[in-house]
Amino acid sequence: MPDQSRPKHAALARPTLGEWSRHELAILGTPCASIQRLVAQLAGSLAPALRLGYVDADHTAADASPANVLSPLLQAGVWVELTDKIQFRRRDEHRLLDRFVQPQLLADADLVLVNGNHFRARQQLVVVDPRKTLAHKLDYLNDVQALLLAEGVTQLPPEVRAHLPHFDQLPIFKIDDIPGITVWLQTWLNARRPPLRGLVLAGGQSQRMQTDKGQLHYQPGREQRAVAAALLADICQDVFVSCRAEQVAGLPPGLVPLPDQFLGLGPLGGILSAFRHDPNAAWLVLACDLPFLSASTLQQLVAGRHPGRLATAFQSPENAFPEPLITIFEPRAYPELLRFLSMGYSCPRKMLINSDIALLPSPGPQELRNVNTPDQREAALRELAG
DSSP: OOOTTSOSSOOOOOOOOOSSOSSEEEEESSOHHHHHHHHHHHHHHHTTTSOEEEEOOOTTTTSOSGGGSOOHHHHHTOSEEEEEOSSSEEEEEOOOOOTTTHHHHTTTOSEEEEETTTOOOSEEEEEEOTTSOOGGGGGGOSSEEEEEEOTTOOSOOHHHHHHOTTGGGSOEEETTOHHHHHHHHHHHHHHTOOOEEEEEEOOSOOTTTTSOGGGOEEETTEEHHHHHHHHHHTTSSOEEEEEOGGGGGGSOTTOOEEEOSSTTSTHHHHHHHHHHHOTTSEEEEEESOOTTOOHHHHHHHHHTOOTTSSEEEEEOSSSSSEEEEEEEEOTTHHHHHHHHHHTTOOOHHHHHHTSOOEEEOOOOTTTTOOOOSHHHHHHHHHHHHO
């Protein structure tokens, strides 16, 4: 008999994704040409601050025109063809779309607008337009966020009013009110900004220091991992201490442990463990060996946060590279870190260097000065005491 007490699958926290993206809105209720025109107008209004993705179907895909037939290579049996068009890239492939593939294709977009006449999305913008009835698509309207009224429309059809009993509480715009819709979209996205959680990296072996760096005292009576946690507590929703399992019992009171689930990977293991704990949060990662770091520098990092990028980091004072261990990693960084790990790279900096991040000017060498050896520790203690 199989062991019924053992779960079939691991209890993993899953990212909150829709059909296409974390943030997606299906536009439906009006002809496709009107949807495309609206999206073009919004794209022009939102760019470059926001990266807009769009999903549609090709109405002429069955035509025999050169633009709508398989390329010679795909006809010959090539599975996927990537073409560098200099100004943009095009990918043609045989693989079918599904909800596991679709978010990968649109991972760089802050917001994905979907032609709801062809595809579903988790949330919707409903256009009330006498040219396109909604009567046969009411089941698509399961989380309507706003209503757009076509020219000459002043009220909702009876079937829509019945399906949306709280329609009078929804924002309503004229479809040609692009400035108003733009401001609403920006506010809507901002309200969905991932929460910021703090992570103190204190699980290292401290081989060069020859003693646990997190337990060192640079301030009287306070371990450095507690100091780092206190700095994060002022700007984060909550704070965890990344540590090895055997370190949990020795944490000072008040610190919340987050034991490593990815072992033998150094700081990357702690970051991935944090994302496994909550893949829908952004994580402000802070090493425990930065005794000169000030609260103002962390506030500067948070003020410069760009949720539309994979991460926000300071430039190193020593070179042009980002500092990976005082960085805000957005939720979209999780699959990218795993992708780099799958290629044999366990260095978070490698991902940051080769990814789309917001890189802030260095706050100065003293702020980001880490202390790794006994001699460096003695020098730091003298300077801090003076």
